[in-house]
Amino acid sequence: MDKLTSMNVFVRVAKAGSFAAGARELDISRAMATKHIMSLESDLGTRLFNRTTRSLSLTDVGVSYLERCQHVLTEVEEMEAAVTHLQTEPRGLLRISAPYGIGSTHIARAVAEFLKIHPDLTVEMILQNGPMDLVDEGVDVAICLGALDDSSLVARKVATSLLVACGSPEYFAQHGVPQTPQDLLNHSCLVNWAVAPKDKWRFKTETGYTTINVSGRVWANVGEPVRIAAINGLGLVMLPFYVVGRDIEKGKLKVVLEDYLLPPLDVYAVYPHRKYLSAKVKSFMDFLQDWLEHRVSMPPPE
The missing domain is CATH 3.40.190.10 (Periplasmic binding protein-like II)
Incomplete structure (x- = not known):
């Protein structure tokens, strides 16, 4: 069997954790994937996988062989790219x-x-x-x-997108508008912890930068949940303008602390x-x- 094809099958099966899943990724049958692995094991004279009825794991040799296969396949891909790099139409x-x-x-x-x-x-x-x-x-x-x-x-x-601190008009009517970054210590700040550091908001002042440790009632690893919470009056958010720009334009959110330049994203x-x-x-x-x-x-x- 073609060695490079068998190596590719081996890498897919190892990453997928099963013969069936690896075969599906390559659009081949499970039986064909098994044949490719058996061919490699026969050529190498050793087992690459520990197989049971419920699990599949790499042997020590399999772990080492996986790393080398990935390197070889990358080298082949780069070699082919070198030959065809003058191609102008993406495909x-x-x-x-x-x-x-x-x-x-x-x-x-x-x-x-x-x-x-x-x-x-x-x-x-x-x-x-x-x-x-x-x-x-x-x-x-x-x-x-x-x-x-x-x-x-x-x-x-x-x-490059500007970061903005903002909240709903209803929230500010009830809790007041922060005038300085330090005022945020007395406000509910809704945290998007996908942006590190997750609980610190940084502002530029006349004397340098100041970092505020913030906390609030909603934390999420994406911006959308905290954006929705802010629109519903649960606190302030610091998010890229591309996330909240339309809400600001429609008056659902209002930008605050505009005198303090936030680092761009x-x-x-x-x-x-x-x-x-x-x-x-x-x-x-x-x-x-x-x-x-x-x-x-x-x-x-x-």
Whole structure:
């Protein structure tokens, strides 16, 4: 059997945790996936998986072989990209990951428009707020908010959005309007803990920066729950303008502490470091940057 195909099957089965799930990802039968693994084990003269009727786990050799297979498959992909990098029309599968908030709104809309332009392209979107291994997960582009920690990845800033502190007119009528960041200590602050640090809001003052430890009745790992809570008068939020901009325009939320400049939130497109960037990735990042320019980066209305 083709060794590279068998290695790809092995990686998918190992990541999926079962022969059936790995086979489904590759659109092959479970029996065919089993044949590929058995072929590898026969060639290597050792077992790659510990199999029982209820579980599947890698052997020690399997763990080592998995790492090497992923490296080989990446090298092959890069070699093929090097041969075909002059191709200008994006095609094939583009895997994108993004946080729930911006992913389910702006990125999803951008993807829909991008696909209209490129009929030979298919997109798979993965929405999650936690970190993920782009290489292990086969992600081509990850949308990230804020600074990038992993130096092995390449980050391209595609947008900058203002952060705004705001609350509903009903809340302010009942509890008053904060005049300084320190006033927030006496207010209910609804926390989006996907933005680190999760319980600290930072403001710029005349003498530098001040950080306020905030707390409130609603905490969430995405912006939408705290946005809804704020509209319903449960407290203040600090969110990107692209999340609350329409609510501000409609008068559902009112911006406060405008004399204290909040640090902007940068939006990055991140991809694994490769010498040859595929046409589909480059085209999407170019399109996304243009798409987000007037949708995410716009300041709040005066």
